[in-house]
Amino acid sequence: MSATSTPTPAPAPKTNHIGLTVLDYRGGKTTLCAGCGHNAITERLIDAMYEMGVQPENIAKLSGIGCSSKTPAYFVNRAHGFNSVHGRMPSVATGVALANQKLMLIGVSGDGDTASIGIGQFIHLMRRNLPIIYIIEDNGVYGLTKGQFSATADLGSKLKTGVINDLPPIDTCALAIQLGATFVARSFSGDKKQLLNLLKAAIAHRGTVMIDVISPCVTFNDHEGSTKSYKYSKDHDEPVQEIGFVPSFESIDVDYDPGTTAAVRMHDGSQLRLRKLDRDYDATNKVGALTLLAEAHEKGEMLTGVFYVNATAPSFVEQLNLTEQSLARMTEAQVRPSRQVLDGIMEELR
Amino acid sequence: MSATSTPTPAPAPKTNHIGLTVLDYRGGKTTLCAGCGHNAITERLIDAMYEMGVQPENIAKLSGIGCSSKTPAYFVNRAHGFNSVHGRMPSVATGVALANQKLMLIGVSGDGDTASIGIGQFIHLMRRNLPIIYIIEDNGVYGLTKGQFSATADLGSKLKTGVINDLPPIDTCALAIQLGATFVARSFSGDKKQLLNLLKAAIAHRGTVMIDVISPCVTFNDHEGSTKSYKYSKDHDEPVQEIGFVPSFESIDVDYDPGTTAAVRMHDGSQLRLRKLDRDYDATNKVGALTLLAEAHEKGEMLTGVFYVNATAPSFVEQLNLTEQSLARMTEAQVRPSRQVLDGIMEELR
Amino acid sequence: MATTVDLGVQDKAARTPQPGRKINDFSIQVATVNGSGSQSANSVLLRSIFQMGVPVSGKNLFPSNIAGLPTWYTIRASKQGYIARKKEIDFLVAMNAETAKEDVMSLAPGSACVYDEPLQLSGLRTDITFYPVPFDKLVAPVCPEAKLRRLVKNMLYVGVVDALLGIELVESEKALVKQFGKKKKAAELNAAAVRAGYDYALATFTKQDPFWVERMNETQGKIIVDGNSAAALGCMFAGVTVVTWYPITPSSSLVETLIDYLKEYRIGPDGKATFAVVQAEDELAAAGMVLGAGWAGARSMTSTSGPGISLMAEFIGLGYYTELPGVFFDIQRVGPSTGLPTRTMQGDVLSCAFLSHGDTKHILLFPASVEECFSMAVEAFDLAEQFQTPVFVLSDLDLGMNNWMAHPFQYPEKPIARGKVLDEEDLKRLGGFARYKDVDGDGIPYRTLPGTNHPAAAYFTRGSGHNEKAQYSERPDDYVNNMDRLARKFDTARKFVPVPVKEVSGTSRTGIIAYGTTHWALTEACDQLSKEHNLAIDYLRVRAYPFNQDVHEFIKNHDRVYVVEQNRDAQMFQLLKLDIAADQVVKLRSVLHYNGLPIDARSVSDAIVSQEAR
Amino acid sequence: MATTVDLGVQDKAARTPQPGRKINDFSIQVATVNGSGSQSANSVLLRSIFQMGVPVSGKNLFPSNIAGLPTWYTIRASKQGYIARKKEIDFLVAMNAETAKEDVMSLAPGSACVYDEPLQLSGLRTDITFYPVPFDKLVAPVCPEAKLRRLVKNMLYVGVVDALLGIELVESEKALVKQFGKKKKAAELNAAAVRAGYDYALATFTKQDPFWVERMNETQGKIIVDGNSAAALGCMFAGVTVVTWYPITPSSSLVETLIDYLKEYRIGPDGKATFAVVQAEDELAAAGMVLGAGWAGARSMTSTSGPGISLMAEFIGLGYYTELPGVFFDIQRVGPSTGLPTRTMQGDVLSCAFLSHGDTKHILLFPASVEECFSMAVEAFDLAEQFQTPVFVLSDLDLGMNNWMAHPFQYPEKPIARGKVLDEEDLKRLGGFARYKDVDGDGIPYRTLPGTNHPAAAYFTRGSGHNEKAQYSERPDDYVNNMDRLARKFDTARKFVPVPVKEVSGTSRTGIIAYGTTHWALTEACDQLSKEHNLAIDYLRVRAYPFNQDVHEFIKNHDRVYVVEQNRDAQMFQLLKLDIAADQVVKLRSVLHYNGLPIDARSVSDAIVSQEAR
């Protein structure tokens, strides 16, 4: 509560490269449960926006319905936000992206919001490679409706009530890659460093970023027998690589060993650095990515990291050959053809 | 027209092993365009039902909306049919399967009906491994609304109007396998033998059979530049194996060479025989199947055949631990608990 | 233990009878935060009063999140048996720092307030009685396990309130046992807490406020249950076989309770289920499954709330036009859109009545009580199959999620009615049938089920135009005939849906029409009107749409008819306006309540008095 | 070539003036199968008559499939300028074996029939004139390419009809050029066919029937266009920037035409598009995109038909409650469900008016003509942004897909109205704003667009409860205030929506209310009523919901008001009943037509005459 009632005044607040303090990226007070994984993701989003120096007014926050979908109200109050309807955020986001291509879209969804009711719109958004950072705050349950299984719940996962899930989980990352998303990753709300770097790289990407973040629900799915609990996730989190990020506004000649590390040049010139761990994994190979996830699925592994990235593919907005200026800002002169045009058409219809 | 007005009387009509003639599997007269791929699929369905000796009254025909979805009216008039709403046949089928597990469900859909508006329900049906033969009559366009691209249209495919498709196609087979369907194949309406054997094996399967049948639309998508035309399909059809089928009621000791042919024992005891062609492909390996399709997708190959089969996985209906008798046939005594039960509950609430 | 009752506060009180005593006629409000476990404490308090034989009702006002936000639970004791919400709070238990001040300031003079000592509220006002309680100090000794204290703390106020209001401790102890059932340890721990609060109050306070609970005999043989559980029971006893759902507040608990009951009472001798439940991917799918199952012969249902109803619009039109049975519960919450998901309203009446594009009309049932949640659930399945059409049961959050005092439910006497279904035998006899033919002149055709083993059994169901034989048709005459028959069928329903309930003096020229949960404020309001303004007003409670002849009669027989309901747009008023004879329309007047709180009697009587004045 | 006109049939006719001649007042029906290419032949025929200066209308009655099923195209020539459908067919061109007999049998005595010789229809009746034509024999010589003959064959009947009715060949040739545009070869090939048919008829037949087309000057400067193209033009000139859609008959052609126009006229100097079009995955997505785009500041729209409207229900509620602009075209077809996708109806009025759960009301516009499809499209975008709410334009299949004669469209004189949007400058001046505050007392709040570069610009949009500052709120007062303001806003709209069109004598006590395409049957019916029954009836055409004051006045000023519409449930009648003063309701009477065919004048006048008799 103190967060809103008495903001602790810092002497000379640190600022980012556009001169804003981290407070400029703050949102309203969270109404989620204490310890909810979603709150941690909110914090990382604030940090990432701040560190990347994103202009708050250029952000558009979008979500569906759910505890996760409430979070856009908890970060960057200086950005417009839209908490739409359950499972349909992708279409709303598409409209926003078309109306104003200058905006940076952040879509926050839940596993229920995305994988159950929303899977259709999710698939078609991925297919369009719409420029957006699409985050699934994935706890395997419907939090806001008190803990029913969602479609990402793992086989055999158990509810507090003892009910066992006997349907296979939907791997949103595999789907996203298969369908055309160009930056696909999985993380864990408990892994600050990985998530922060992922988000910074996401901000540097142009096209659909889809990040499935395992985000435990402390109230309904954090118990023994759950495969989305803090404990289970900590124990099973297996990063496919170590993620580093060098933003465009920092000197990227901080060198690295190409033998152990692959560097991907992002759309804005930043660099995503993927350092090998146990396996030698190429995140730019789509088939490899799909095979990796299929195998992990069979073995029941929980892999995290960047599974696939294609920093050059054209986004949906580019494909539409839109004029520079955003459509929302068009003047009458630009959008209403002349009287002559109408007369000409009328002539043809005579 | 003659089809309905004057059915040609055969002298002593051939009958199948339940004593029915092929006429018993006929449907109403088609109202589709002459040459439409869908009509060929309808013919194969009739042959398959007849040859497998399925009791017509035990079939339930289901569909969404589209030219393809009209076809259930054109086969097996002796079976109940339900032409529901656009893209939502899977949910209707699920209800039917639960109400009467004894029925054999045949769901016919189109690429628009399934991959566009219906992708959400499609995904969740696959995930449940609902016992149904789900056929996509795939022509890459919306036929009934006069030829707009659907979500299975290939990149670069051209419409008569010259419009080029610039969104990646959705591979319904890859999705089905990834999500949990247990018999997944692709065929071409022009390949009688392959399609017929596939359908017979499908009838022998218990669980979700998903067959994507390339089925050219002669009116809107059969021209130069289309990747779903008869010509293109004939030229590019690349079977991953040769498909043979030995029904349970025939002696299955017609032998074969295990070196070149893999035999899969289906749920009803029939045998699906997959003879190697150029590649050595194992249709029982899920990861392999997904990799194969991912590669084909990258290369733009049009593979046909059985991509994945798991003849033993439990279907959704089995998982529900339903009583033998179908729910639709329950008596009052079976479904209305006794007066004592109510009194007992009332007592607890005192 | 019962001896304790004779001591302390109550005893003093008993010895010195005060004139101004308010007995069994006041409301208690517990202000806390959700997720703090106060729910069970509140239920125990409710049950304790109930077990004292005093008519009681409880209303939970909770936020649309999971934990940490303000929640108010109001318990009303009423010797007259009024169980509607009462606006004024007489006795406040202030546990929530965030709202304590506002809660206290909104109290009427003369009321009382128990509060968590650190909140220091006593200074706020001089015209009410304060009882500060150091809950944290008290909880420590009774609850050694620190992390349980947050929960147990709540039981302390139960004890305090018991002592101050004269609720017998033993009743709270009984209630605790019922509450925690098998969980013995929990029950004991909490009992200790109640006791501690009780003892503290006895030892510390001298009763200042006038509020007392005294034993009555008005709850004998009654039960306490919420509307969703009651509806769930109704569905089970209706013989439901296919249940589909997608979670949504305030509907979820209906299906969740149903699942529990089915698992317990609907497993056949073979150890197998005589039911199937599917958690669908969304409401469109849930609706499609219901119709598919209904088509194939199951008794199928789903339950949802406003947003789900909107998503089902296309499927409901299919159900109407292809004539498929299915029961659709709408536990109404505050719209439009997401609205206030944890507040109550009667706001989906119009959208359900005409749901879907084109010319469509649907049968609606309006339960007002938990008894009707049970009985109408049973009726709904019969109506759906008899009329081969989707049937809506419009409950609401107040009815569905709150606990209500009620008479035990009556076991359904009528056998299950499956409607006009032809089986093998019938077809042998008839040789065949025409799916959409009006054989009996009531607009209701005959159907067969898939799997019926007769060559003439099959027919083709389609949402597109069809003739009597269910063949595809675009013929103008086929279309009109079919649509006219559907209209006829809907008209037939007027005679079969639940008839309205009337309280008619025969002399009054003024009438009131209400439905659903509005009923409870109504009965009380009618008493207020006759007692305080001696306005004798007749009352009719609509229980279904399309309207039964009695509804038309009632309006005919009065000069003025007030339609009282809980929405902004007077939705029932509008339905009536559309249905009644044109010359009757002038009689209708509207009384509306739509702030999301259950309607109260005073709002109604005030509104009517002022309109009568005109 | 024009010389030919002076020869043959017409010439003979000219020389021997017959008394019983029916000039420029009859209807032609071409019966064929769809996909046979008869469409262009029919358009040429229509245009030919149009170019003769004779008022004409064409209605295509086609099946819901792609090829091979019966199709009827009716062309009505009317010197009085009546362009509604006429029930009776005077001149039949029978090309379809499947329906030929039924088509002939349903003709009125004295009518004529051109038919494909092999059909041998002449024997069927003695009371009509038959003109058998050996189309296959005739087509071979003019069309060497065998596989083109099926198509070209149709042009032959154009020639035959020209000759028999006295339509100048040169007009058909002009029409052909317009029809085939750049496709020179096709034009010539078809011209030859027309000519062949013409010559054959001249050489073979002696005119027996009384039907003639004679030159008039009634179509001077007029255009021919379908409603969907007109609406598409309206959208383009309204400055639409984001278009989303999902194909559905009869709506698809609106967006498909719009795409063509946008590609031609809305590419900026930089060669880049000032618009975005998305083919969505379904109607839910299409609606979501429209609202998202509207929220972000685009002028956004979609077009659909009944089933799509039902699927949009949830999103429309969101748009209403969060107050987002968006234009939704509903090209109505016959429901419920899939219904008759290629037939016309006014059946979505009620569902659109109250679309979505909870208390919702929406602005509806009802274009009656292609001119209004254009002008109301423009108005719809202004209204949507001025009132920050979804606006529906309810056209129908008859208006949208048929060709109509019309006056050239007026260039929009009013500048584009973007409504109450605050930009950087405004915010600097004001320092901030409250998104949902009723600053001006009209119920319409102010909004900002995402990306507005001012720290106070941002607000949070949600479908859940909110206060004036757009903060989350569950407070009863916040909810009520907001809902009351929304109701106020809707009321304000009454004064801004298109006013009704009235034809009032001032003396008549009887009135008629109609809307949309029903208008055309109405004007004709009014003439019939006054001529044949000298009933002078006043007429008001509703053009929008909520109803403007004039509508209420009109009803007040008459004793009886007939509401004429094309649906079963009298949907506009019901909307009026709900909106007008209670004491006015008795005046309303309903006239309905709902067989899927466009309404005709005779049905209306007959119905009114019989009701007047009561």
Ligand SMILES: Cc1ncc(C[n+]2csc(CCOP(=O)(O)OP(=O)(O)O)c2C)c(N)n1
């Ligand atoms: C159409 C519709 N159906 C159902 C609901 C009820 N509902 C609200 S949130 C939710 C699920 C949320 O789950 P998830 O997306 O995983 O979010 P979480 O709460 O777990 O973060 C549901 C079913 C709704 N708001 N709208």
Ligand SMILES: Cc1ncc(C[n+]2csc(CCOP(=O)(O)OP(=O)(O)O)c2C)c(N)n1
């Ligand atoms: C809700 C809804 N939206 C749109 C339509 C219009 N519609 C009918 S069929 C169809 C597409 C059919 O395409 P597909 O499934 O590929 O079938 P095909 O005709 O190609 O065989 C559409 C969009 C509809 N019937 N219902």
Ligand code: SF4
């Ligand atoms: S219920 Fe679960 S998901 Fe929702 S806020 Fe609480 S912890 Fe988070």
Ligand code: SF4
């Ligand atoms: S339009 Fe295409 S899909 Fe439809 S029937 Fe004709 S050929 Fe088949």
Ligand SMILES: [Mg+2]
């Ligand atoms: Mg979740």
Ligand SMILES: [Mg+2]
């Ligand atoms: Mg298709």
